Amino acid sequence: MTSQTYTFRIQRNMPGQVGTVQSHWQEYKVEAEPNTTILTLLETIKGGQDGTLTFRQSCRSAICGSCAINIGGRTRLACKTHVGAVAKDGVVEISPQKNQPVLRDLAIDIRPFFSRVHGIKPYLQDGPERAGKVTSTAYDQVNHVTQCIMCGCCYSECTMAEVNPKFIGPAALAKAFRFVSDPREGLKTERLQDLASPNGIWSCTRCTLCVDVCPKEVAPMEAIVKLRTRGLNKGINTSAGAKHALAFHTDIKQTGQLNEFTLMMRTLGIVGSLMETGMAIHLAKKGKIPSPFPHSVTGVDELRRMYESLERSPIDVETKAKEAVPE
Amino acid sequence: MKSHDLIIVGAGLSGMRAALEGAKAGLDVAVVSKVHPLRSHSCAAQGGINAAINPNDKWEVHAYDTVKGSDFIGDEDAIDLMCREAPGIIHEMDRMGTPFSRNDDGVIAQRPFGGASFDRTCYAADRTGQVLLHTLWERLVHSGIHVYEECHVFRLVLASDGHVAGLVVYDIKTGEIFGLRGKGILLATGGYGRVFLSSTNATTNTGDGMAYAMRAGAPLADLEFVQFHPTGLRTSGILITEGARGEGGYLINAEGERFMGRYAPKKWELASRDVVSRAEQTEILEGRGTNGAIFLDLRHLGRDKIIDKLPQIRHLALDLEGVDPIDAPIPVRPTVHYSMGGIRTDKFGETPVPGLFAAGEAACVSVHGANRLGGNSLLDTIVFGKITGEHACKYVKSAQLRDFPTNAIAEEKDRIQELKSRPNRGLRPAMLHHQMAEAMNTYCGVYREPVGMTTLAEKFPGWRLDYERIHLDDKSTVFNVDLLRAVELRNLLDLGESIVKGALAREESRGAHFRIDFPNRDDVNWRKHTLAFWDEGAQAVRLDQEAVRTVGNPEYAPMVRTY
Numbered sequence: 001m002t003s004q005t006y007t008f009r010i011q012r013n014m015p016g017q018v019g020t021v022q023s024h025w026q027e028y029k030v031e032a033e034p035n036t037t038i039l040t041l042l043e044t045i046k047g048g049q050d051g052t053l054t055f056r057q058s059c060r061s062a063i064c065g066s067c068a069i070n071i072g073g074r075t076r077l078a079c080k081t082h083v084g085a086v087a088k089d090g091v092v093e094i095s096p097q098k099n100q101p102v103l104r105d106l107a108i109d110i111r112p113f114f115s116r117v118h119g120i121k122p123y124l125q126d127g128p129e130r131a132g133k134v135t136s137t138a139y140d141q142v143n144h145v146t147q148c149i150m151c152g153c154c155y156s157e158c159t160m161a162e163v164n165p166k167f168i169g170p171a172a173l174a175k176a177f178r179f180v181s182d183p184r185e186g187l188k189t190e191r192l193q194d195l196a197s198p199n200g201i202w203s204c205t206r207c208t209l210c211v212d213v214c215p216k217e218v219a220p221m222e223a224i225v226k227l228r229t230r231g232l233n234k235g236i237n238t239s240a241g242a243k244h245a246l247a248f249h250t251d252i253k254q255t256g257q258l259n260e261f262t263l264m265m266r267t268l269g270i271v272g273s274l275m276e277t278g279m280a281i282h283l284a285k286k287g288k289i290p291s292p293f294p295h296s297v298t299g300v301d302e303l304r305r306m307y308e309s310l311e312r313s314p315i316d317v318e319t320k321a322k323e324a325v326p327e
Numbered sequence: 328m329k330s331h332d333l334i335i336v337g338a339g340l341s342g343m344r345a346a347l348e349g350a351k352a353g354l355d356v357a358v359v360s361k362v363h364p365l366r367s368h369s370c371a372a373q374g375g376i377n378a379a380i381n382p383n384d385k386w387e388v389h390a391y392d393t394v395k396g397s398d399f400i401g402d403e404d405a406i407d408l409m410c411r412e413a414p415g416i417i418h419e420m421d422r423m424g425t426p427f428s429r430n431d432d433g434v435i436a437q438r439p440f441g442g443a444s445f446d447r448t449c450y451a452a453d454r455t456g457q458v459l460l461h462t463l464w465e466r467l468v469h470s471g472i473h474v475y476e477e478c479h480v481f482r483l484v485l486a487s488d489g490h491v492a493g494l495v496v497y498d499i500k501t502g503e504i505f506g507l508r509g510k511g512i513l514l515a516t517g518g519y520g521r522v523f524l525s526s527t528n529a530t531t532n533t534g535d536g537m538a539y540a541m542r543a544g545a546p547l548a549d550l551e552f553v554q555f556h557p558t559g560l561r562t563s564g565i566l567i568t569e570g571a572r573g574e575g576g577y578l579i580n581a582e583g584e585r586f587m588g589r590y591a592p593k594k595w596e597l598a599s600r601d602v603v604s605r606a607e608q609t610e611i612l613e614g615r616g617t618n619g620a621i622f623l624d625l626r627h628l629g630r631d632k633i634i635d636k637l638p639q640i641r642h643l644a645l646d647l648e649g650v651d652p653i654d655a656p657i658p659v660r661p662t663v664h665y666s667m668g669g670i671r672t673d674k675f676g677e678t679p680v681p682g683l684f685a686a687g688e689a690a691c692v693s694v695h696g697a698n699r700l701g702g703n704s705l706l707d708t709i710v711f712g713k714i715t716g717e718h719a720c721k722y723v724k725s726a727q728l729r730d731f732p733t734n735a736i737a738e739e740k741d742r743i744q745e746l747k748s749r750p751n752r753g754l755r756p757a758m759l760h761h762q763m764a765e766a767m768n769t770y771c772g773v774y775r776e777p778v779g780m781t782t783l784a785e786k787f788p789g790w791r792l793d794y795e796r797i798h799l800d801d802k803s804t805v806f807n808v809d810l811l812r813a814v815e816l817r818n819l820l821d822l823g824e825s826i827v828k829g830a831l832a833r834e835e836s837r838g839a840h841f842r843i844d845f846p847n848r849d850d851v852n853w854r855k856h857t858l859a860f861w862d863e864g865a866q867a868v869r870l871d872q873e874a875v876r877t878v879g880n881p882e883y884a885p886m887v888r889t890y
Contacts, residue, residue, distance in 0.1 A: 015805050035649055047757030051800025051809040056366075058529040061565045061643055063457055064366045080646040103500060104806040110363060111476075123465035124424035134421075136429040146426055146451075146458055150365050184424065 003033045006087055008045065010053065011095035013102045021102050028053075034084020038076075038092070039067050041083060054105035062215060065151030069106045070095040075156035077215045097156035099165070113152050116168050120176040120195070127186025134183055141181040145174050145223055147216040154210035154220050166199040170210035170220030173201060177223035180230060192231040201227045202241020243267050253307055256297035260290040328731060330508035331357040331473075332723045334494060335515060335716075336480050336536055338364035340456070340708035341687030342515035343463040345716030350470035352720040358472060359496060359507070361479040361531065361811075364464045368517055368529040369708065372456025373568035373639065375448035376709070377702035378413035380435060384445045386410040391882060393703060396442040396599055397696025398838035399885040400549075400854060402876035405674040405692040409703075412710045417449055420709065425462045427451050438573045440701040442599035442890065448702040453568050453639045456705060463709075475507075479811060481739045483512065483539040483683070486729035491543075491682035493731050495739045499811065502804025504743065506736045511682045511723040513715060514540060514670060515708075518688040519822045521815070523663040524764040527559050527566035536689040538818035540670045541825070541868075545678040546858040548691040548873070549668035550822065551829035554699055554839050555773050557603040559662025561620035563647050567640050567659060569701040572596040574636050577624045578607065579656060580615040585624075591890040598890035601698045601839045604661035608773040611660065622656035661773050665704060667695040667839065668829075671858060671873070676715025682726060686715040693856065696875075697838020746813060749798040756797050756813040763790055763823055771827050776843045780831045787824045791866065794820060824868045825859040832870055833857060850885050 008028045016022045028045045039057055046053045058066040060079045067078040071094050072086035086092055100108040131138075139146075154170040161167050168176075176195055179185045195201045201224050210220040228245065231237075237246055244267040251258045264280075265273045283289055333349050335342045338360035349356030360367070379386045390410040394401055421427055421435065428436040428451050440448040451458040467474070477499045484506070486492040493508040516536030520528025541547050557578070558567040572578075577585045578596050590606035591598035598606075607621050615621070625633055630653050633641055637652075644650045644657045670685035672678050672692055678685055687708040694707055766786060770779035794817060801809035835849035836842050858871040877883065 014803070037647070046808075047755065047761075051755055051757075052803070054801070054806050054808055058362060058366050058531045059368065059371050060530065060563065061371060062646065063370050063454065063639070064362075064368070064529065066362065066366050080642075082646075104803070107806045109500070114363070118468055121469075123469040133433055134429060135433045136431045138433075139426045139429070142426050143452070146461065147454070149370070149457065182424065182426075184422075 003031050005090065006030055006032055006041070006083055007091045008041065009091055009093045010106070012053075013096065013105050015104065032083055035082045037079055038071055038081045038083055038086070038094070039078035042078060054107050056107050063149060065149040068097060068151040068153045068156070068215075070097060070156065075153040075213055077151060077153070080215060097152055099156055099158060099161045100152070110152070113155055113169070113171070114150075117150065117172045117175055119168060120172050121191075122175050122179075124179060124182060124185055125187045127190070129188045130186035131183035138183045142178055145178040145181070145218055148174055148218045148220075149216055151215065153213045153215060157209040157213045159207045159209060160203055160205055164199065164203065167203045168200055170204070170224065173204070173227065174218055174220040174223040177227050180227060189234055192227065192234055192236050195227055196231050196236050196239045196242060198239075201231070202239050240267050240272070253304060254296075255294055256300035256303050257294050259292070259294050261292035328506045328508055330493070330728055331355045332509070333511045333513060333719055334359060334507060334509035335513045336360075336494070337367070337515035337517060337687070337689065338362075338467075338474060339367035339369035339515060339517055339687060340459055340463060340705065341712035341715070342367075342513070343467050344709050344712030345513050345515060345686055345719065346472050347463070347466055347470060348713060348716030348720055350472055352724070354720055354723065356472055357475060357507070358467075359475040359478050359480060359494065361477065361499065363476055364467065364474060365460065366531075367460060368532055369460045369705075370457040371527070371529060371566065372459075372705050373453045373566060374440065374570035374573065375438060375450035375455045375702045376417065376459070376705035377440065377443065377447045377700070378417040378449055378706065379410065379445070379447060380414045380417055380449065381437065381445070381447070384447055386413060388444060389413065389447060392443050393694065393700060394883045395888060396698055396700040397694070398698055398848065398888060399696070399850070399883070400693075400837060400856070400875055401696030402674065402693045403878040403880065403883055404876050405694050407878060408674050408714070409694050409706060409710045412714070413706055416706070416709050416713070420459060420462060423462050423466055425451065425458050438570060439597060440573050441569055441594070441597045441603065442700040443702070448570075448573065450570065453570050453637050459705060459709070479814065480535060480539065481814065482735060483543040484731060484735045485543055485680070486732070488729070489544070489681060490729050491680065492729040495736050499806055502807065504736060504740050506731055506733065508728055508731050510726040510728055511684065511719050513676070513684040513686060513719050514689050515685070515687045515712065516689045518666040518669075519819065520663050520666070521760075522764065522767055522819050522823045522826060523553070524761070524768045525559065525564040526663040527556055527564055528663070533815035533818050534666070534689070534822045535815060535818050536685065537670055538821040540678065540680070540683065540685065541821060541859065541861045543680055543683070544860075545680045545683055546671045546860050546871070547668060547825055548671040548856045548858055549693060549697070549829070550666070550825040550859055551833055551857060552667035552695075552697045552839050553663055553771070553826060554600060554665035554667055555604040555661040556664035557600055557607055557661055558623050558659040559664070560643065560648050561618065561658040561660055564662040565643055565647055566662075566664070567623060567643065567657060568637070569600070571623060571625060571637055571640055574632065575628055577627070578603070579622045579624045580610045581617045581621070582615060584615075586610055586615070594890035599698055599888070600701065601841075602890055604773050604839075605841060607661050616660075617658065620658035620660045623652075623659045624656040625652040626654065626656065663768070665699055667691070667693070667697065667699055671856070672715075674714075674876075675718040676711055677718060677722075682722070684715050684719045684722075686711045690715075691856070697840060743810065746810065747799055747802045751798055751800060753796045753798050754793055755800065756809070756816045759790065759793050759797060760812070760816050760819065763820065767823055767826070771830055774841055774843055775830055777831070780827055784824070784827045784831055787820065787827075788867070790820055821861065821868065828868050828870055829857040829859060854885065
């Protein structure tokens with residue numbers, strides 16, 4: 001491989017007055033082969049050109065999660081990202097993680113992120129739901145999620161966290177799934193109830209960005225979907241999110257299409273729906289209020305058979321392993 | 328000034344395990360860590376953790392393997408203690424929530440590791456350290472113990488009676504320099520891999536605790552025993568676990584020959600790490616390598632086994648070397664991996680400085696002697712984290728808070744101010760670090776010869792002068808990594824000097840220390856530990872010796888080490 005000159009366009013951030021950060025972009029030029037990692041080149045710049053450039057790093061081998069930053073428009077681990085793979089016309093743009101307060105340059109304040117993880121009680125708890133024996137397949141689900149290194153890439157890209165900073169976020173929810181799946185956890189149902197609270201599992205919009213950016217293939221969104229399923233199976237269905245999902249389920253099974261007229265009432269209840277009257281009037285004016293009596297679509301029988309087949313043998317997209325959670 | 332009963336420095340496996348003992352004892356314990364606990368280097372351990380949990384295995388056999396692996400210089404009382412505690416520790420970690428890999432019958436799975444006479448290494452795929460670290464962090468969160476996160480220690484402070492009084496701490500996030508008082512201090516700061524240029528270690532592994540302990544008067548032991556791991560990636564030095572050989576991986580040279588049979592006819596690739604590293608280095612030196620590397624061949628294991636048992640190393644090989652081990656052998660070479668030496672302690676982790684304790688890689692208990700067996704370091708961290716934590720708690724229960732000499736804080740503030748006020752000329756810390764680390768690799772590597780080591784040892788006074796002339800680009804208070812690197816560099820210089828002086832003094836070959844001019848082990852003169860002290864007057868490291876602690880077990884009598 002031949003080396004070439006790359007331009008690093010790096011967002012520099014310095015704390016200003018209380019609560020503000022002064023930003024500007026600065027360019028550096030480095031010589032490198034395309035398979036050199038971004039972290040190596042950031043070190044080259046810091047050691048040889050500008051000692052003030054600030055970023056976190058530690059293990060260099062994608063297992064400690066320190067160096068997660070925004071590279072070429074995506075949050076990635078700098079230590080496993082090759083410059084050649086992200087440079088556009090020889091330019092690499094680098095900025096800190098999104099959805100997080102910046103301390104300095106590329107270093108964000110990790111405390112808000114970790115306080116959300118603390119919020120899900122990230123430890124095994126004693127209780128009646130604890131299983132005595134651990135079989136060889138008991139961790140098929142757990143293993144997948146324990147690959148998480150808490151780098152925060154998923155939180156940085158999370159579209160829900162962007163609009164709702166109270167959202168617990170994909171990493172913390174994936175961690176929660178780790179305990180709900182563990183045969184040795186004693187309070188699975190209690191956890192599922194907690195997680196169905198506002199800003200929990202039902203807030204995820206399933207945009208899949210967390211799955212795309214995760215450097216450890218944890219697939220947090222799939223863990224969130226599984227938490228929802230587990231919760232519903234346990235009858236935890238009183239949250240708006242759960243009711244919304246159940247309404248979808250019933251309608252599609254019955255007629256093959258949504259009854260959008262009654263959807264809001266079934267999701268939010270009478271009082272909640274009344275709060276949305278303004279929106280309803282707005283929609284009515286535009287002719288967007290659907291019929292309250294939708295008819296069945298053709299081929300709905302086929303659809304019902306698919307449903308029944310899936311209910312008999314659910315597809316496990318995450319691990320392809322049979323779930324083995326003795327409860 | 329804030330005070331705690333016990334302050335633990337470092338939040339890796341040993342630091343967090345020790346902290347849990349404090350919580351159990353109902354004491355006010357705090358942890359100071361320069362990184363978030365989950366960023367600790369313990370997470371990088373891949374292969375596994377040894378324990379005689381199989382009914383057909385015995386802790387006594389594990390202990391014998393360890394004594395032999397240590398090349399008969401490990402302290403036998405500590406080795407016996409560690410191996411006896413091991414099964415209990417594994418089951419305890421399991422109960423805490425570690426998802427160990429399991430056999431079909433549900434029992435914790437074990438794999439073979441180098442130098443062991445039984446398949447004794449418990450594991451969780453190839454990320455054992457990570458799951459253990461996350462498990463202990465979960466317990467730490469549960470315990471509510473206060474962690475001073477992203478806070479670096481500048482100095483260990485002693486009271487006028489020589490007892491520990493506390494620490495001077497630097498908050499990396501804010502630049503604040505503050506004192507922290509403690510009745511006892513436990514250093515669990517890990518190893519010093521960054522003394523060398525090519526290393527499997529994290530960039531944070533700068534041996535800070537060791538250097539601070541030495542400057543405070545506690546001796547370091549056996550720093551010359553630097554473990555080289557046989558399979559560091561050629562370009563970056565990043566670790567490829569011994570588990571890869573445990574699962575059946577071969578080492579081959581550039582000619583495609585599986586060469587280990589010539590060096591260890593019985594154990595082949597699963598000989599002890601020092602034996603395998605020397606074999607590789609010999610192949611490379613004799614021209615049977617490619618660009619300074621030989622190869623780890625996993626192709627015959629097949630795609631499924633590689634993906635199932637070694638997923639992380641496949642990614643590392645792909646990401647960092649551009650090689651998919653399913654299709655091609657991985658270029659590897661011996662790379663600095665582990666410090667067998669460290670702060671000298673007894674088997675309970677106590678140092679000669681009153682109130683000062685050490686555990687994990689920072690300590691020299693010494694369970695690894697001249698060469699550590701794979702799978703014993705994770706065990707060391709957790710067993711001695713627990714034992715030392717328990718012992719330190721007992722100690723602080725009857726100890727008093729000492730007067731904290733506040734001028735220590737002022738001195739550190741002045742030192743930092745002076746560093747920052749230097750004009751921007753002269754060496755950057757990174758340049759001086761590179762010079763030293765490169766020379767350490769060249770002259771104090773797998774094979775050591777006297778001229779090179781003497782040349783190296785004589786460079787240290789000059790480097791110390793250079794250190795007084797380094798400058799910082801970064802004068803700011805928030806997240807000043809430049810400053811951090813400069814502070815760490817002084818620690819690395821102290822440790823580098825201890826390593827090379829110890830290696831020059833030890834006129835024999837034992838374990839990881841191989842002298843070309845003294846190729847044999849010399850039990851008559853050298854079955855002892857090297858001690859290193861900081862001589863404040865001479866501004867240099869001074870050496871002494873200490874006998875190995877033995878238990879009188881006739882089976883532990885030194886014999887020729889063959890594999």
